[in-house]
Amino acid sequence: HTMIEPRLSKQWFVRMGPLAVKADEAVKRGKIRFYPHRWTKVYLNWMENIRDWCISRQIWWGHRIPVYYCKQCLNNDKIRNPKSEIRNTRKQKPGTENRGIIVSKTKPEKCPECGSTEIEQDSDVLDTWFSSWLWPFATFGWPFEQPSAISHQPSAGEKEPKTVPNDDSSSEVLRDPAKGGNSRKQKAELKYFYPTNILVTAQEIIFFWVARMVMIGIEFMKDIPFRDVYIHGTVRDDTGTKMSKSLGNIIDPIEVINQFGSDALRFSIISITAQGQDVFLSPQKFEIGRNFANKLWNASRFVLMNLKEDAVKKDLCQFAGDPALSLADKWILSRLYQALGDFTRSIESHRINDAANRIYEFIWHEFCDWYLEIAKLSIDRQHTQIILCKVLEKSLRLLHPIMPFITEEIWQRLPREHGSDSIMITSWPHMQKEFISKKVDSEMGLLINVIQAIRNLRASWHIEHNKHVDVFIKAAKKTVHSVLSENAVYITKLARIGNLNISEKIEKPRHSAVAVIKDTEIFLPLAGIIDIDKEKKRLEDKLDGLLAELKIVEGKLRNKGFISKAPEDVVQKARDRKESIKAEVSSLRKNLSSL
Numbered sequence: 001h002t003m004i005e006p007r008l009s010k011q012w013f014v015r016m017g018p019l020a021v022k023a024d025e026a027v028k029r030g031k032i033r034f035y036p037h038r039w040t041k042v043y044l045n046w047m048e049n050i051r052d053w054c055i056s057r058q059i060w061w062g063h064r065i066p067v068y069y070c071k072q073c074l075n076n077d078k079i080r081n082p083k084s085e086i087r088n089t090r091k092q093k094p095g096t097e098n099r100g101i102i103v104s105k106t107k108p109e110k111c112p113e114c115g116s117t118e119i120e121q122d123s124d125v126l127d128t129w130f131s132s133w134l135w136p137f138a139t140f141g142w143p144f145e146q147p148s149a150i151s152h153q154p155s156a157g158e159k160e161p162k163t164v165p166n167d168d169s170s171s172e173v174l175r176d177p178a179k180g181g182n183s184r185k186q187k188a189e190l191k192y193f194y195p196t197n198i199l200v201t202a203q204e205i206i207f208f209w210v211a212r213m214v215m216i217g218i219e220f221m222k223d224i225p226f227r228d229v230y231i232h233g234t235v236r237d238d239t240g241t242k243m244s245k246s247l248g249n250i251i252d253p254i255e256v257i258n259q260f261g262s263d264a265l266r267f268s269i270i271s272i273t274a275q276g277q278d279v280f281l282s283p284q285k286f287e288i289g290r291n292f293a294n295k296l297w298n299a300s301r302f303v304l305m306n307l308k309e310d311a312v313k314k315d316l317c318q319f320a321g322d323p324a325l326s327l328a329d330k331w332i333l334s335r336l337y338q339a340l341g342d343f344t345r346s347i348e349s350h351r352i353n354d355a356a357n358r359i360y361e362f363i364w365h366e367f368c369d370w371y372l373e374i375a376k377l378s379i380d381r382q383h384t385q386i387i388l389c390k391v392l393e394k395s396l397r398l399l400h401p402i403m404p405f406i407t408e409e410i411w412q413r414l415p416r417e418h419g420s421d422s423i424m425i426t427s428w429p430h431m432q433k434e435f436i437s438k439k440v441d442s443e444m445g446l447l448i449n450v451i452q453a454i455r456n457l458r459a460s461w462h463i464e465h466n467k468h469v470d471v472f473i474k475a476a477k478k479t480v481h482s483v484l485s486e487n488a489v490y491i492t493k494l495a496r497i498g499n500l501n502i503s504e505k506i507e508k509p510r511h512s513a514v515a516v517i518k519d520t521e522i523f524l525p526l527a528g529i530i531d532i533d534k535e536k537k538r539l540e541d542k543l544d545g546l547l548a549e550l551k552i553v554e555g556k557l558r559n560k561g562f563i564s565k566a567p568e569d570v571v572q573k574a575r576d577r578k579e580s581i582k583a584e585v586s587s588l589r590k591n592l593s594s595l
Contacts, residue, residue, distance in 0.1 A: 011056040012065060012124070019215040020050040026214060026224050035230045035350040036276035039203060046207040055127045062125030066103060070111035071118040073100030133212035136225035137194055141186030194221060198228040198350075203276075206231070230350050231276055238282040256286055263403040264289030270402055271356040292360060293406050296399075299368045300410045303388050306379050309415040322383075327487055329387050331444035332371040333435040335362060336391050340429055343398050352402075359398050367391060370448060377493055389414060394429045443483045447490055450522065453515035454495040457524045460587070461513055461535075468498035472523040474506040480520055536592065543588045550581045 024047040026032050027040060034040045056065065099113050110117050134142075195217070201210060210229055217225035236242050237249045244250065256265045268289035273279045325333075339362040346355035371391070378384045393414050400407040400423050411423040420426045454471055463469060471491075475481035484491065484502050492500050508514065511532055512523040526532065556562050556574055563571060 011054050012067070012122075014053040014055055014130075016050045016053050016215070019219055020047045020211075022218045023047055023211060023215040026218065031224055032214065032226070033228050035228060039206060039229070039231045039276070042203070042206055043211060046211055053127075053130075055130045056122075056124040057127050058124055062128065063131055065122040065124050065126055066105055067122040068102040068104060068107060068119050069122065070100040070102065070114060070116050071120065072114050072116040073111060129208050129212060132209055133216045136196070136213055136217055137190055137221055140190035140193065141183060142190060142220075144183040144187060195224050196226050198230055199226045200230045200232060202234070203231045228350065233273065233276060233278040235279045235281055238280055240280065243281070251281060251283065256283070260286045260290040261293060261405075263406045264293050267292060267356060267360075267403050270352055271360065273353050275351050275353070289403075292364065293403065295364055295368055296403075296406060297410070299363075299372055300392060300413075302372065303392050304413055307385055307389055307415065324383055326378075326383075327440065327444055327447070327483075328371060328374040328490070329383060330435070330437060330440045332367065332387065332391055334437050334440050335366050336394060337432055337435050339366075340394070340398065340431060344428075344431075347401075356402050359395065359402070363395055363399070367395065373494060374490060377489065397423060397426060397429050400424065443487075446480065446483055446517075446520075447487055449517050450484065450520070451491055451495045453517055453522050454491070454497070454524065457513045457515055457522070458496070461524075461526060461530060463529060465496065467529070468496050469529060470499040470525055471495070471497050471501070472506050472509060472512075472525075473500070473502045474521040474523070475502055475504055476519045478504070539588050539592050543585060543592070546581050546585050546588070550578065550585065553578045553581065 024044060027034075027043055027047075034043065100111070102108055102112065102119070107121065108119060111119060199210065199213075206229075213225050217223065234242055237251075241247065241249060253265060260268075264286055266289070268286045269279065269281070271288060272281075272285060339358055342358045343355045346352070346358060372388075375384050375388055393411065393416075396407040396411050396414075400411075404424065408423050450473065457463075458465075458469070473484060475484055481502060481504055488500055488502065491497060506521075506523070508521075508523050509525045509527075511527045512525045515522040515524075526535075553574055557571075557578065562574075
């Protein structure tokens with residue numbers, strides 16, 4: 001309840017209006033783009049409502065303001081204006097507004113107005129952001145030193161010493177490094193790196209740093225400092241609280257690296273961080289990256305163990321239209337180049353998590369789960385070896401920006417005829433659209449769905465994994481019948497089938513489990529595989545138990561007292577359990593009808 005009153009004091013300001021105009025236009029004309037785009041409005045709001053910037057700070061540490069005061073001039077001014085604490089420069093005579101105030105990088109020996117040596121520097125320091133807004137070009141030596149010409153002693157017969165002109169056309173830098181001798185190199189670096197491609201930063205400093213860098217860059221360098229601005233989210237714990245040392249809820253990255261690995265740390269954070277969204281982090285999230293790294297390592301070991309180096313020197317370009325390619329070969333190439341296109345577009349639009357999840361999906365669920373399993377059936381075939389090697393190598397190049405260490409380690413072990421010494425300086429995989437085929441994707445997708453359906457039937461009836469079963473497939477369409485028949489070996493091997501019967505006209509065998517994929521029906525006869533009567537009794541008992549539990553749960557949910565008094569999470573748990581029981585009951589009744 002203490003009264004606070006404003007106190008007038010002398011401060012240094014920067015007039016921001018003229019600087020903001022060009023910075024505002026740069027964004028409106030699309031020279032600078034924000035990701036996500038919604039932050040553009042925040043930036044423009046600051047620019048359109050700009051105010052002059054007070055750059056004086058009364059703190060102990062920082063860059064001292066490069067202004068010096070002549071005590072004699074200022075004292076004389078006070079004598080002339082005894083009632084004025086702060087001079088009103090508008091009432092000063094022309095040419096006397098800045099008398100006694102000297103702006104200089106170094107302390108002047110005497111006052112240029114009166115010659116007095118009683119000079120002292122302003123005690124304030126510059127605002128931190130006043131130094132930071134120069135970052136894009138001051139880091140390269142700007143403003144560059146321009147020392148005088150360098151002379152040397154005259155040789156015999158010379159009357160006057162020669163001078164070496166201080167210009168950039170000289171083939172040799174003769175300047176003292178301490179006095180700007182590296183200015184040519186710094187100028188070259190500045191020319192190369194300014195403007196840069198992208199700035200990655202947080203939303204709370206869009207005005208304090210981003211906007212100010214744009215303003216001062218256009219003012220001094222006559223160009224924008226960067227083209228794209230990526231605004232990342234805030235890292236929070238799994239309760240939604242912002243991570244903070246003072247709160248003690250931070251996660252030490254060194255501990256994560258020691259436990260899971262640096263690549264696992266990188267991939268996990270990238271994969272769960274949507275563009276501009278906050279990150280909800282917990283130690284368990286890093287298991288995503290660790291498991292993926294393990295999957296990639298084990299798959300690569302399998303490929304490397306089975307590769308014959310002399311068999312993989314053929315380029316993929318030579319495979320276009322090769323009739324010797326199997327459906328699985330064509331499919332994995334089609335999926336690879338689709339993943340390449342999706343990944344590249346995501347990176348270019350700064351949707352980094354989409355890129356990470358896309359390559360994860362391809363490597364784990366398409367390359368490892370399906371193509372590697374199919375490749376085991378013909379691992380000694382040259383075409384299989386070439387495709388295994390090339391697809392893995394290109395996948396590593398895609399993944400390298402996200403997981404640099406494991407990809408470099410695996411890449412170094414792959415056979416290569418020529419190229420770079422490191423994956424980090426290899427070229428980006430080039431797109432080969434001739435391999436992308438919707439027809440191939442559709443046909444392979446059908447095979448995958450059939451194999452998964454048979455596996456699910458086996459699991460639901462508890463049929464041992466190593467036990468071969470007979471399967472009947474009713475393919476109503478000729479195209480479906482043709483695809484399944486031509487690739488029956490994939491189905492029999494991957495689904496553990498003894499006899500496979502594919503026909504357009506098949507009656508359902510008695511006591512068969514059934515799966516339906518669109519207009520294709522799959523029958524798995526259970527007679528001789530399980531005890532029908534025993535299995536029927538087991539299912540009926542389980543069904544009775546579920547129906548009894550369902551009755552109790554429904555009774556709870558009809559009770560108004562339970563709904564109004566119980567915590568919301570308890571009520572929701574009861575609702576979820578009701579739906580779960582209904583799904584189980586439906587499945588059990590379906591299985592019973594098969595018996």
